[in-house]
Structure formats: structure tokens, C-alpha cells
Amino acid sequence: NAGVTQTPKFQVLKTGQSMTLQCAQDMNHNSMYWYRQDPGMGLRLIYYSASEGTTDKGEVPNGYNVSRLNKREFSLRLESAAPSQTSVYFCASSAVAEQYFGPGTRLTVT
Amino acid sequence: EDQVTQSPEALRLQEGESSSLNCSYTVSGLRGLFWYRQDPGKGPEFLFTLYSAGEEKEKERLKATLTKKESFLHITAPKPEDSATYLCAVQALFSGGYNKLIFGAGTRLAVHP
Numbered sequence: 001n002a003g004v005t006q007t008p009k010f011q012v013l014k015t016g017q018s019m020t021l022q023c024a025q026d027m028n029h030n031s032m033y034w035y036r037q038d039p040g041m042g043l044r045l046i047y048y049s050a051s052e053g054t055t056d057k058g059e060v061p062n063g064y065n066v067s068r069l070n071k072r073e074f075s076l077r078l079e080s081a082a083p084s085q086t087s088v089y090f091c092a093s094s095a096v097a098e099q100y101f102g103p104g105t106r107l108t109v110t
Numbered sequence: 111e112d113q114v115t116q117s118p119e120a121l122r123l124q125e126g127e128s129s130s131l132n133c134s135y136t137v138s139g140l141r142g143l144f145w146y147r148q149d150p151g152k153g154p155e156f157l158f159t160l161y162s163a164g165e166e167k168e169k170e171r172l173k174a175t176l177t178k179k180e181s182f183l184h185i186t187a188p189k190p191e192d193s194a195t196y197l198c199a200v201q202a203l204f205s206g207g208y209n210k211l212i213f214g215a216g217t218r219l220a221v222h223p
Contacts, residue, residue, distance in 0.1 A: 004153070042114065042213030043154070043197070058210070090153050097142050097201060099211060101153035 002026055004102035006091050012108045013081040021076040021105050023091030031094045032074040033058075034066060036087040037104075043090065049074055081109045112137040112202050116214035123221050126187050131217045133198030134180040142201040143181050144211065145174050147194045154197055188221045195219070 004025045013019055025032065030051045035043040045058030049068040063085060065077045074093075078085060086109045092099040117132045135143070142161050146154035158167040160176040167174045171192060173184045183196055195218045199211040 040215055042215050043199075043211075044213075045210060048210075092153075098144065098156050098159055100156060101146075103153050104151075 004091055004093055004100055006089075006102040006105050008105060009103065010106050012110065013078075014110055015082060017081050018077065018079050019081065019107075020078075021089055021091075021107075022073070023075065023102060024073045025091075025093040025100075026072065027093060027095070027100065028071070029093035029095045029100075030071070032068065033092040033094075033099060034064070034074070034076045035090045035092065036060065037090060038087050046076065046089075078107075081107075083109045085109050112200070112212050114198055114200055114212050114214035116196075116198050116217050118217060119215070120218040121220070123185075123188055123219070125189055125221055125223050128184070128186045128188070130185070131183040131196055131219070132180060133183070133214055135198075135200045135212075136179075137200050137202045137212065139203045140200055141203060143176055144199045144201065145172075145181070145183055146197040146199065148197055148216070149194050157196075185219070188219075190221050190223055193219055193221045 007022045033048045034046040037043050044060050046064050047066040049055045052071045055066050067075045089105045091102045114135045142159050144159050145157040148154045158174040163178045165176050171186050175182045195216040197216045198214045
């Protein structure tokens with residue numbers, strides 16, 4: 001089992017560029033999440049998907065969109081990147097309570 | 111407002127020197143408290159879940175405890191490989207019926223030989 005996988009591991013964008021972060025899990029979990037982690041702050045929820053076919057906003061959704069492609073995959077899209085979106089992005093999945101995290105994508109927007 | 115505060119921000123220990131990390135929380139309708147370990151450049155790794163005051167969980171040199179207002183992660187006779195950032199999170203009921211996790215900023219632990 002690979003658990004939760006994320007691609008890419010690193011990305012540098014220029015302001016205004018767009019990109020999609022990919023996430024997949026092989027644990028047959030219903031729920032999936034996208035977080036961002038910034039220095040000195042806790043993980044903050046961007047979007048979540050409680051089950052296939054549903055998505056909802058979290059704490060910091062502005063500037064992002066998501067797609068729950070199927071039960072395994074949950075992607076995060078930045079339509080027009082801004083320097084404030086420089087961060088480390090984590091995808092997670094859960095069955096009931098505990099969330100299991102991927103290795104993260106380190107994104108820099110210049 | 112739901113909030114999780116971890117202290118200290120950073121802790122330096124000598125190998126074998128036991129200590130505790132604190133996680134205090136204010137949340138309406140606590141549904142669970144979680145401890146994670148995060149190594150540099152990696153995603154958080156799940157350690158424990160605690161559901162009710164008085165509950166304790168142990169794993170190797172780590173023991174997590176829970177009261178109505180805080181949780182402690184006790185580290186007994188730590189080794190250098192225990193060096194990591196330890197994250198605490200509480201699970202609360204979100205307005206949409208979803209159980210969200212609220213994370214603290216973490217405690218950076220460094221254990222020196």
C-alpha cells in the first residue's frame with residue numbers, strides 16, 4: 001500500500017500561472033482533504049470531500065478549486081497563483097476519524 | 111472560537127531526559143484529540159487518538175493523556191530519533207455536519223546525544 005501519494009513534490013510558479021496538485025489514496029477512504037502548512041501556523045483546511053461526488057470549503061478556500069475525480073483521487077487547482085499561496089500543501093484521507101497524510105507539495109510563487 | 115495551543119514552541123532535550131509537551135484546547139463538542147509526528151520535509155504521521163478525559167495511550171517511549179482542557183505527550187528517556195515536530199489536533203463538529211480537525215502550530219523537539 002502506498003497510502004496517500006501527491007505530485008509534484010516541488011513546484012515553482014510565476015504570479016498568475018495556474019497549476020493542479022494531484023492526490024491519490026489506495027486505502028478505500030471516503031473522505032479526502034487539502035491543507036496548507038505555513039511556518040508558525042497549524043495546518044489549515046482548504047477544501048474537503050466527505051465522499052465521492054461532494055466537495056466543500058474549509059477554512060481558507062479563496063484562490064483554490066478542487067475536483068473529486070473518483071473515490072481515489074482529489075485534485076487542487078490554483079487558477080491564478082499569487083505569492084501568498086507559497087506554502088507546503090498536504091493531502092489527507094480518512095475513513096472515520098484519523099486522517100492520513102501524503103508527503104506534501106512544496107509550492108513557491110514568485 | 112475553537113482553538114488549539116501547543117507549548118513549548120521548541121524543546122531541546124538531552125538523550126534520556128524525560129519531558130512533556132502540552133496541548134491545550136477550547137472547542138465546542140470535542141469528538142477526539144489526535145497526536146501526530148512530523149519529520150522535516152514529510153507529511154504528518156498519525157500517533158494517537160484520545161476520546162475522553164482520563165484516557166491514556168502508549169507507544170514505545172511516548173504516552174498521551176487527556177483531560178477536559180488539555181492533553182500531554184510524555185516522552186520517557188528520549189532518543190535522538192524522537193527528534194521531530196509533534197502536532198496536536200482536535201476534532202470538532204463543523205456546521206455542515208463534517209468533523210473537522212483543528213491543528214496546533216506544533217512543538218519542535220530536538221534530542222541530542
